[in-house]
Amino acid sequence: MPALVLLGAQWGDEGKGKATDLLGGSVDYVVRYQGGNNAGHTVIVGDQKYALHLLPSGILSPGCTPVIGNGVVIDPSVLLSELSGLNERGVDTSKLLISGNAHIITPYNVTVDKVTERFLGKRKIGTTGRGIGPTYADKINRVGIRVQDLYDESILTQKVEAALDVKNQILTKLYNRRAITAEQVVEELVGYAEKLEPFVTDTVLVLNQALEDDKVVLFEGGQGTLLDIDHGTYPFVTSSNPTAGGACTGSGVGPTKISRVIGILKAYTTRVGAGPFPTELFDEDGAALRRIGGERGVTTGRDRRCGWFDAVIARYATRVNGLTDFFLTKLDVLTGWEQIPVCVAYEIDGKRVEELPYSQSDFHHAKPVYEMLPGWSEDISRAKSFSELPKNAQAYVKALEEMSGAPISAIGVGPGRDETIEINSFL
Ligand code: IMP
Numbered sequence: 491m492p493a494l495v496l497l498g499a500q501w502g503d504e505g506k507g508k509a510t511d512l513l514g515g516s517v518d519y520v521v522r523y524q525g526g527n528n529a530g531h532t533v534i535v536g537d538q539k540y541a542l543h544l545l546p547s548g549i550l551s552p553g554c555t556p557v558i559g560n561g562v563v564i565d566p567s568v569l570l571s572e573l574s575g576l577n578e579r580g581v582d583t584s585k586l587l588i589s590g591n592a593h594i595i596t597p598y599n600v601t602v603d604k605v606t607e608r609f610l611g612k613r614k615i616g617t618t619g620r621g622i623g624p625t626y627a628d629k630i631n632r633v634g635i636r637v638q639d640l641y642d643e644s645i646l647t648q649k650v651e652a653a654l655d656v657k658n659q660i661l662t663k664l665y666n667r668r669a670i671t672a673e674q675v676v677e678e679l680v681g682y683a684e685k686l687e688p689f690v691t692d693t694v695l696v697l698n699q700a701l702e703d704d705k706v707v708l709f710e711g712g713q714g715t716l717l718d719i720d721h722g723t724y725p726f727v728t729s730s731n732p733t734a735g736g737a738c739t740g741s742g743v744g745p746t747k748i749s750r751v752i753g754i755l756k757a758y759t760t761r762v763g764a765g766p767f768p769t770e771l772f773d774e775d776g777a778a779l780r781r782i783g784g785e786r787g788v789t790t791g792r793d794r795r796c797g798w799f800d801a802v803i804a805r806y807a808t809r810v811n812g813l814t815d816f817f818l819t820k821l822d823v824l825t826g827w828e829q830i831p832v833c834v835a836y837e838i839d840g841k842r843v844e845e846l847p848y849s850q851s852d853f854h855h856a857k858p859v860y861e862m863l864p865g866w867s868e869d870i871s872r873a874k875s876f877s878e879l880p881k882n883a884q885a886y887v888k889a890l891e892e893m894s895g896a897p898i899s900a901i902g903v904g905p906g907r908d909e910t911i912e913i914n915s916f917l
Contacts, residue, residue: 492749492917493707495737496817498714499753499807501761502732503787503794505819505902506754507531510547510710512900512910516917518705519555519697520548523740524730525712526563526595526625527572528618530788534905538579541788544569546710549576549583556583557693560591561730561740563625564637565600566682588686589693590638596650597678598657598670599624605665615726616763618790626719626729628653637690640683643676650675694742701747706917709737715753715807716761723853726765734811752916753813753896755804757821757886760794762787768856769797769833783823784905800833800858801893806846808895815916816894818887819902822909827865830886833858834893863889871904876913879903 494513498504510520510531522529527543533550534540542549544564546556558564573583599621606624607614617623628634633653639646651672658669700707711732716722718733730736734751738744758779761767771779776796779785785794807813824830836843836856847853866880873879879887879901891898899914 492704493701493709493743493747494750494752494916495709495711495734495748495811496752496754497711497732497734497737497811498717499755499811499813499816500714500759500800500803501716501767502712502714503530503760503762503785504714504754504756506710507533507542507547508819508902508905508907508910509752509754509817509900510708512907513708513916515551515553516706517548517551517554517708519557519700519707520546520551521557521559521697521707521709521737521741522546522562522712523559523709524561524732524736525728526620526622527565527568528620528622528728528789529712532788535907540576543572543789545572545576545583545586548708548710549586550581552582555585555587557697557741558586558588558592559693559741560589561736562589563593563595563622563629564588565595565620566679566686570682570685584688586689587691587693587696588637588689590636590690592637593625593629594635594637594640594679595621595625596635596653596675598654598661598675599628601661601667601670602657605661605667609665614764616765620789623729635679637686640679640686643680646679647672647676650679697741697743701743707743709741709743711736715810716803718810721810723765724850726763750814750916751811752815752817752899753807753811754819755807755816755890755894756819757799757824757890758783759797759800759803760785762790762792762794766854766856767795767797768836768853769800769858770795771797779823783820798831798833798858798860799890801890802833802836802844802846804890804894813896815899815914816891816896817900817902818890818898821883821887821901822871822903824865824886825870826867829862830865831860831862832889832893834861835859871909873903873911876901876911879911
């Protein structure tokens with residue numbers, strides 16, 4: 491029962507799509523377990539580039555069944571347009587499975603996300619504005635709308651009315667917006683029901699049966715460890731659990747079934763939105779990483795904040811996820827620097843700190859302690875094995891591995907599907 495979890499070890503955008511796609515050929519099911527269309531995966535297949543937001547990247551691998559688990563929040567209009575966009579490009583999406591327990595991002599959740607951010611002003615989170623937080627808040631408040639509700643109009647109406655009771659008070663009295671009527675929301679949601687019906691099923695049963703049958707199931711996390719609602723840089727986080735435990739709650743597969751947890755780790759660091767980021771660069775190096783690494787959000791089009799590799803964060807990701815392996819991505823972006831700084835510890839109020847501080851205030855004050863590693867200038871994109879990398883690139887990888895606490899089992903040396911060095915097989 492090979493069940494693998496693949497998740498971001500930093501603040502998301504580590505290149506998970508590529509890693510999932512690399513495994514795609516041998517994987518029977520690819521499952522998204524949390525988040526929604528706030529995620530952004532770029533997958534390059536041949537000369538085609540695909541930007542996926544909600545769909546699991548396994549949708550591009552024929553023979554693989556993509557699954558949207560119960561822990562995901564779904565904006566039906568986005569899902570349907572992503573599906574039709576792929577269909578127009580000849581991708582068969584008919585195998586998609588959607589959990590009936592997944593929650594729906596309603597139009598009022600999107601409105602609340604946007605107006606709340608505006609209201610927060612300087613204190614805003616920098617959300618993607620896709621309604622993610624308010625939808626999870628409704629789920630926890632037990633006023634959420636689930637996919638299965640689309641198939642019972644009377645229940646749906648009652649639930650939408652209940653949710654809007656409070657929301658309309660807030661929208662009209664606090665934010666000075668117009669009230670939203672239940673009828674308009676129900677009409678829109680019912681309009682999606684028929685189109686989604688062929689995909690909706692009991693995904694918990696399907697996935698557990700698949701594991702019984704020795705199928706390979708890959709759980710694909712959105713965002714990253716430091717954006718986790720429990721283990722991330724709260725409150726500058728997303729509203730779900732991208733960390734490994736989320737794969738279980740967000741899919742209905744028990745922890746005893748998970749065999750491997752792979753952390754995707756970029757060879758440097760990026761972050762979108764607000765919040766602390768100790769190794770952030772505001773100089774020419776930061777601009778160069780952004781330019782060479784193409785660090786612009788797939789979902790929002792926002793420039794990503796860029797900085798050097800942070801081993802403290804990598805160690806933390808190993809710990810909170812129980813990582814068995816790392817997939818190091820974008821090593822090629824670092825080609826050309828004479829020396830590459832790597833953050834090995836923090837200095838907080840004059841003291842050297844080796845591990846991520848649990849206190850938010852301390853983390854906001856953390857200054858990186860750098861070690862300089864020698865760089866390389868050779869093109870590494872054609873390297874097929876670790877030994878084909880220049881000596882200094884090999885040493886950089888080995889140093890990161892030692893500092894991060896789990897073996898680096900694959901290395902991305904270019905954006906293309908085959909521009910990856912596999913060191914240990916994931917299967
Ligand atoms: P939300 O997920 O839209 O609520 O946004 C919360 C925080 O998570 C913001 O800082 C976003 O920029 C960040 N975020 C959400 N999704 C992603 C992602 O896929 N990659 C990187 N950052 C993300």
